[in-house]
Amino acid sequence: MLSVKRKFYLLIVFVVIVAVLVYVLNRNNPEKIVYAISVEPENLNPFLPQYVDFPLIFSQIFEPLFTFDYETSAVKPNLADSWELSSDKKAYTIYLKKGILFHNGEELTSRDVYDTFSPYFLNNHNFKNLEPSILSEILQRIEIQGKYKLVFYLKRVYSPFLKILSSPFISCIISGRVMHSFLNGGEFKPIGTGPFLVKDWIKGKSILLEKNKRYWGKIPRINCLEFKICRHWKRHDLMVEGKIDVTSPVAGNYFRVFEENNISIFKNIPISLVCICFNNRKNPFKNIYLRKAALKAINRKEIVYYINQGNAIPADSPLPPGILGHSKELKQEKYDPPVARRYIKLSGVKGKIKATFAFYSEFAFRSKGMINTIIRQLNKSGFDVDLITFDSWNEYDRYIKNGKADIFLDGIKNSILDPDGTLYPLFYSKFPENIMNYNNPEVDRLLIKGITTFDQKEREKVYIKIQELLIKDTPCIFFNFYSPYFGVSPRIKNFRLSPLSLPDFKEVIIE
Secondary structure, eight states, rough: OOOOOHHHHHHHHHHHHHHHHHHHHHTTTTEEEEEEESOOOSSSSTTTTOOOOTTTHHHOOBSEEEEOTTTTOOEEEESEEEEEEETOOEEEEEEEOOSSSTTTTTTTHHHHHHHHHHHHHHHOSSHHHOOOOTTTHEEEEEEETTTTEEEEEEEEETTTHHHHTTTTTTTOOOOOOOOHHTTTTOOOOOSSSSSSSEEEETTEEEEEEEEEEEOOOOOOOOEEEEEEEEOOOHHHHHTTSSSSEEESSSSSSGHHHHTTTTTTEEOOOOOOEEEEEOOSSSSSTTTTHHHEEEOOOOOOIIIIIHHHHTSEESSSSSSTSSSTTTTOOOOOOOHHHHHHHHHHHHHHHOOOEEEEEETTTTOOTTHHHHHHHHHHHHHHHTTTEEEEEEOHHHHHHHHHHHTOOOOEEEEEEOSSSTTTHHHHHHTTTSSSOOOOOOHHHHHHHHHHHHHOOOHHHHHHHHHHHHHHHHHOOOEEEEEEOOOOEEEEEEESOEEEOTTSOOOOOOOOOOO
């Protein structure tokens, strides 16, 4: 028999081994990847207005008919199998892949696609608060011609239409049963065809997804993907401590810290534009001289390089480097405070120029230090700007859309990899998201010309001309081109980003 003393030592050894195993399993859990985000969605409905980063969650649950090739960014079929374009270029016949299942086990058919897009061309439902989309303006109707065949009829020629159908920001396909119920006042359930499905959501803490074992493509190699909600700066510390696996965006002052801890950093070519926006419809910034004065008063390059610390590049024009029409030859006016003061004199306004600057506190790429620097530089040149800070995205969004702010920061991610994806929503006078209230009939005309032209060289000429007009009019200050940095744990392998800078977890493994 074992002595009491020996039993005691064996028990200690056993406890130590168990503790080590528990630590290892928790630290390197092959079942789950933890992704930290700073803003929690109010819902998982991609049709409702959302914070710009939420598609990184939606894209795991829902999928579009087409997708962008990871190597070339060219459009290729996804849920769709093939397509045909009519001779008048206003009808797209789509053939669906067969055998694709939604998370509830029902097969994807033409009816689901019809119901998904129906809010954009039907008005016989109770739901009116859709996220503004170009689809509302161009989609006339959809005709079902078979279980796996349907035709999209457009009101006018729209050359980047397949890019629209490739974007998870705009064209996620949802279970028709869910969509029909929701549009008639029922509860929305996040049922898509994506590689992950919703397992649990603890409000204020986390959203837990699990792999879709019936996924039509390659089934994910991890079992669970958890989106953990935590404040912006805390995410970085948790990453260094090894308590989370992925986070974005990464603040520039953490690049070296991450590198020292073997944390990989991923990014794509910028496709997002950040603007310092003016309300062009009301004083003081309906006056073009005051818009130009503000442009000359702000040292954009210094702020972007030294305050953003590398996670953005200065912008001189509207279109980001990864988009057709971007040109290094296009330049907005440079920083020059004395000229800013001369513009103020030319405006005819006497005394300090009073204005309000609206700011959303959780914008990771819009630090308060950056905002304070912008306001300080404006005030040194003759403005009197007050900062209004919002902790709620919805309150901030309403304030801006109601036209109450004089100046505000806004960003647009080009979700279709086409110049129209940046320029039309921001600057077409009749588009609902034209929150700068900008109106130039010639810009409107050229925007329509751009989307009705298929020849890419001709389109490029059109979009360069549009940018020249925008630089002249100064409806906003083109501040920086932004691409989110993703911090990824050293235990994560095969992590990659889509051309839209959305993380792809289908091939990810944990070592």
